[in-house]
Amino acid sequence: MIRVLRGNLISAPRLGKLDVVERGYLVLEDGVIQGVFDKLPETFATAPVTDYGEQLILQSFADMHLHAPQYPMLGMGMDLPLLDWLNTYAFPTEARFSDPDYARGVYRSLAGELIANGTTRVCMFSSLHTESTWVLMEELERAGVTGYVGKVNMDRNGAPGLLQESRSESVRETIRWLDGCRFEHVKPILTPRFTPSCSNELMTELGRIAAQRGLFVQSHLSENRDEIAWVRRLHPDCGHYWETYDKFGLWKDHTLMAHCVHSDEAERAAMRRSGVAAVHCPNSNVNICSGVCPVRQMLDEDVWVTLGSDIAGGDQLPMYRVITAAIRASKNRSIMDKWTTDFLTVEEAYYLGTTSGHRYFGAGEGFAAGDRLHAIVVDDSDLPPGGGPLSLIQRFERVIYLMSSRNITAVWSDGRCVAKKM
Numbered sequence: 451m452i453r454v455l456r457g458n459l460i461s462a463p464r465l466g467k468l469d470v471v472e473r474g475y476l477v478l479e480d481g482v483i484q485g486v487f488d489k490l491p492e493t494f495a496t497a498p499v500t501d502y503g504e505q506l507i508l509q510s511f512a513d514m515h516l517h518a519p520q521y522p523m524l525g526m527g528m529d530l531p532l533l534d535w536l537n538t539y540a541f542p543t544e545a546r547f548s549d550p551d552y553a554r555g556v557y558r559s560l561a562g563e564l565i566a567n568g569t570t571r572v573c574m575f576s577s578l579h580t581e582s583t584w585v586l587m588e589e590l591e592r593a594g595v596t597g598y599v600g601k602v603n604m605d606r607n608g609a610p611g612l613l614q615e616s617r618s619e620s621v622r623e624t625i626r627w628l629d630g631c632r633f634e635h636v637k638p639i640l641t642p643r644f645t646p647s648c649s650n651e652l653m654t655e656l657g658r659i660a661a662q663r664g665l666f667v668q669s670h671l672s673e674n675r676d677e678i679a680w681v682r683r684l685h686p687d688c689g690h691y692w693e694t695y696d697k698f699g700l701w702k703d704h705t706l707m708a709h710c711v712h713s714d715e716a717e718r719a720a721m722r723r724s725g726v727a728a729v730h731c732p733n734s735n736v737n738i739c740s741g742v743c744p745v746r747q748m749l750d751e752d753v754w755v756t757l758g759s760d761i762a763g764g765d766q767l768p769m770y771r772v773i774t775a776a777i778r779a780s781k782n783r784s785i786m787d788k789w790t791t792d793f794l795t796v797e798e799a800y801y802l803g804t805t806s807g808h809r810y811f812g813a814g815e816g817f818a819a820g821d822r823l824h825a826i827v828v829d830d831s832d833l834p835p836g837g838g839p840l841s842l843i844q845r846f847e848r849v850i851y852l853m854s855s856r857n858i859t860a861v862w863s864d865g866r867c868v869a870k871k872m
């Protein structure tokens with residue numbers, strides 16, 4: 451079925467480039483974008499039109515790193531560094547997800563909040579619990595969120611008796627979980643928590659499973675200096691943190707690595723060579739005192755950079771807040787670098803929070819023909835008066851900085867309208 455959406459269309463096909471079509475037309479056939487036009491082509495003249503008036507139609511967001519079972523502790527424990535924060539807050543909170551009924555309530559509200567804030571694609575960590583991970587996938591599917599979810603693997607340095615598996619249990623449960631994943635829009639991704647959490651034997655098994663089943667892998671990399679020193683002690687044969695994944699076959703195309711704050715030039719080159727994507731999580735990096743990621747340098751070196759909320763190390767779930775946090779982090783980096791590096795512009799950070807993440811799922815550039823539509827409709831009429839008529843670019847910038855979920859009036863995910871307020 452053909453249908454047409456009309457409104458002010460703004461997308462970011464490439465880093466730093468915006469495509470803007472004022473009062474344009476986006477044509478869909480069965481949820482698949484046929485094209486964006488400033489005048490409606492004759493062939494589509496009889497198709498039904500949903501007219502969003504003066505509202506903005508933007509790309510929806512892709513949150514490429516977050517921990518679903520940390521949602522209950524959002525905004526807490528922010529004065530602790532990573533390793534203390536994990537032991538004091540994160541592990542006890544995640545342990546509660548041994549109860550799938552508890553998980554149901556938390557995950558239903560998380561999935562609803564993601565859609566309300568315009569996040570339609572995710573790469574997400576669950577806890578180590580198989581049943582609750584299925585519950586998470588079900589609730590995302592129900593709300594209209596798409597993407598990848600991983601049952602976490604951790605057989606050492608967790609919280610024994612509370613949140614840790616034996617190696618054989620971890621492998622057995624991972625296979626049981628994978629065999630039970632039958633969701634249309636939410637797929638499994640292998641998720642060793644991070645190198646200190648997984649024995650060499652477990653990593654070997656995970657590498658084998660990834661190869662046998664053709665699965666993508668997500669984990670953490672070079673987030674914090676104490677963590678990096680610890681990894682070095684655990685793997686004295688590896689010169690770099692990334693090699694501790696590579697030696698087990700987990701460092702490959704589409705491996706997703708959160709943070710990479712302290713990755714040096716050699717580690718960044720390894721990412722580029724292998725098609726590994728970095729997930730920059732600016733709020734988390736500041737909150738748990740990890741550092742300020744050199745994002746501009748990574749982009750200049752052609753590293754694939756995406757954005758993540760990293761709740762609950764990050765305190766903000768909405769990706770428009772993560773986008774502005776990425777801009778602020780890069781400005782801090784420029785100050786630290788004595789202005790030898792340029793900071794991220796609004797257009798660039800929006801690209802990282804949209805197209806760069808959507809690419810992970812096979813999408814093209816911006817509102818590309820042939821892609822299933824992922825979009826949000828934004829009513830900015832209640833934002834502060836701009837002191838005169840605003841251009842679409844000015845409205846776009848103001849929306850990215852100031853919008854909240856109340857401004858999002860419709861959400862399209864995988865070609866379906868999954869939320870609307872009108």
Ligand SMILES: [Zn+2]
Pocket residue numbers: 515516517670708760
């Ligand atoms: Zn994380």
